[in-house]
């Protein structure tokens with residue numbers, strides 16, 4: 009690969025290499041530089057990365073094999089009518105691609121992830137398999153207490169596997185690092201909304217996803233450098249339609265699909281790709297409790313983003329999406345869910361109803377992580393953006 013001399017593209021090239029690092033070479037390098045330290049993978053959507061870092065380990069976000077892995081064995085483990093991500097996960101795990109991981113976390117977002125966690129446990133009994141139960145009650149004294157206990161169970165599991173003993177100051181420092189990253193992400197998202205031609209959705213996606221392979225501190229430095237480079241980069245404005253992309257919070261579409269949407273006339277000014285990095289909306293309040301682990305639990309309770317993968321108690325489905333569209337000045341919504349993704353597809357009719365009520369145009373499509381044909385998507389998104397330009401007014 010020829011290294012780009014343009015600062016923006018040079019950073020993105022490095023980020024893309026991490027996104028495409030199927031055999032986790034970067035994780036192996038980190039472990040070689042930190043002898044004895046653990047690397048803990050986590051499936052989408054959200055896992056407590058700050059907690060893992062606070063235990064001296066590297067959290068590694070994993071999103072399946074994407075379009076780079078031929079699934080042969082993985083298909084034998086799952087029925088045909090579920091999404092693709094568990095198949096490529098098993099395929100890669102059996103091939104040894106994920107050997108650098110000392111364990112994997114499976115957040116409770118759907119039955120597929122639950123089953124995958126069980127399979128991981130059977131296939132790799134020597135590795136940590138941590139099923140992370142998420143709260144479905146938002147009273148700090150009930151759901152908050154439960155979730156804090158769940159996070160402390162994770163602390164104990166990491167200690168058992170060789171992580172250094174829990175240390176409050178180290179945990180606080182890791183949370184502070186995570187908050188710095190969060191602040192950089194807010195700036196990046198603001199730039200996308202204000203000047204989408206300076207930071208395309210596909211570029212922001214790569215930059216954010218790459219952070220799943222590094223510490224929060226390293227990622228923040230990378231994001232800050234990218235933001236600086238973006239502000240002075242020569243970039244051409246397009247007469248595109250401003251859209252919000254919804255439904256891709258777990259299995260990720262190929263990057264080329266995001267680029268296809270952009271080329272068909274859409275400025276994707278907000279999306280839920282990489283929702284995990286933004287799940288806690290704002291900093292984790294370190295004054296919320298004496299124990300920093302309790303602070304993480306409370307932040308998830310109080311600042312968790314609305315998503316199909318998160319229980320929302322008696323809040324109204326679709327309202328946060330309508331608010332997002334209004335606040336960001338979007339003109340429409342593109343629903344892009346992974347095929348057979350229960351959480352996304354069960355939520356979608358309620359979200360569509362909320363948009364319809366508000367007169368906000370939308371279009372819907374489905375993908376798999378290994379989708380290779382984009383012509384139909386290009387035509388559909390092109391027709392949508394043209395129709396919004398001609399007739400739509402959100």
Ligand code: SF4
Nearest residue numbers: 091118258259349350
């Ligand atoms: S893509 Fe959807 S159904 Fe599949 S594992 Fe993710 S959340 Fe579950």
